[in-house]
Amino acid sequence: xxxxxxxxxVGMRWNIGEGEKVRFxxxxxxxxxxxxxxxxxxxxxxxxxxxxxxxxxDETGNWNWSLFSHLLLNNILLKIxxxxxxxxxxxxxxxxxxxxxxxxxxxKSAYELxxxxxxxxxxxxxxWLGVGRAPIAFVFFFGSSCMxx
Numbered sequence: 001x002x003x004x005x006x007x008x009x010v011g012m013r014w015n016i017g018e019g020e021k022v023r024f025x026x027x028x029x030x031x032x033x034x035x036x037x038x039x040x041x042x043x044x045x046x047x048x049x050x051x052x053x054x055x056x057x058d059e060t061g062n063w064n065w066s067l068f069s070h071l072l073l074n075n076i077l078l079k080i081x082x083x084x085x086x087x088x089x090x091x092x093x094x095x096x097x098x099x100x101x102x103x104x105x106x107x108k109s110a111y112e113l114x115x116x117x118x119x120x121x122x123x124x125x126x127x128w129l130g131v132g133r134a135p136i137a138f139v140f141f142f143g144s145s146c147m148x149x
Contacts, residue, residue, distance in 0.1 A: 011105075011113050013098035019054035019086025022093050024068075029053060030079045040071045054086045061085055 016022060022029050025037040025044065037049065048067070058064040063085060069077055084090070096103035099113050 011097055011099040011110065013096050013103075015094045015096055016053060016083055016086050017090040017093045018088050019057070019093065020052055022053040022086075024051050024053050024056055025049050030076065030083065036072065036076070039073070039076055041073060042071060044071060057085050057087075061087060 012028075016029060023035075025040075025048070026035045028035055030036060031039070037044070056064050056067055063080065065077075068080075072080075097105040097109065099109040100106055
C-alpha cells in the first residue's frame with residue numbers, strides 16, 4: 001500500500017484557506033513531491049520549522065518574504081507566489097484531487113495517474129489486489145487522513 005500511496009499522493013493538492021493547520025515546511029502545499037523542508041538551501045531553526053502557513057503572512061495579508069525567501073530557490077519562491085495567501089475568510093484548509101478537471105477523485109483519474117508506461121505493472125496490480133475490496137471512499141479518506149500532520 002505504501003508504494004501506491006506515494007504514487008497517488010502526487011494527485012492531491014492543498015487548497016489553502018486560513019492556513020492555521022498547514023505546516024509551512026512539512027506539508028506538501030507548494031509542491032506535491034517534497035515538503036519545503038527538503039528543498040531549503042541552508043539549515044532552518046527548529047522554531048521556524050514548527051511554523052504554519054498563516055505564520056508567514058504579514059499584518060497586511062501579504063507573504064512575509066523576509067522570513068523564508070533566503071532559504072529557498074527562486075523557482076520554489078515563484079510557486080509560493082502563485083498560491084493564494086491564507087486568510088480567515090477563505091475558510092478551512094482542504095484537499096482536492098488535482099488530476100481531474102473538477103477536483104473530485106475518481107477511479108479513472110487514479111488509474112491514469114498510476115498507469116506508468118515505463119513501469120512493470122506491479123503498482124496497478126497492487127491497487128486492485130490491495131484496495132479492491134475496500135470502498136473507494138474509504139481508501140480516499142484513509143489516504144487523505146495520512147497527509148494531515
